[in-house]
Amino acid sequence: MNPTGYWRLCCPSEGLMEDRLQEFDLGEKRICLLRRAGRVLAFSANCPHAGGRLCEGWIDARGRVVCPVHHYRFDPANGYNASGEGYKLKTFPAKDVEGSIFVFF
Numbered sequence: 001m002n003p004t005g006y007w008r009l010c011c012p013s014e015g016l017m018e019d020r021l022q023e024f025d026l027g028e029k030r031i032c033l034l035r036r037a038g039r040v041l042a043f044s045a046n047c048p049h050a051g052g053r054l055c056e057g058w059i060d061a062r063g064r065v066v067c068p069v070h071h072y073r074f075d076p077a078n079g080y081n082a083s084g085e086g087y088k089l090k091t092f093p094a095k096d097v098e099g100s101i102f103v104f105f
């Protein structure tokens, strides 16, 4: 975790739908958010392989994000490259507090 980071307001809680990938521009970073099984997950909007826009991908049956370009799969909770190509998706702490979603970086 970046010790110089801080929690940034991202969107109202009701703006984040269950199991839907949504992209937000937070100044210097574009973040993809996913609400799944009671958790809010935040990760880089672009695939670490060749920059595909992950919000244009989908969620597979195991809850992994599938990149729309070459179909590599990533665990949105920890960035693990579940399809085995050796990449790591950057993830960020996220929380839902009093009706707002916050992301830390």
Ligand code: FES
Pocket: 047, 048, 049, 050, 051, 052, 067, 068, 069, 070, 071, 072
């Ligand atoms: S750009 Fe995402 S898998 Fe290649």
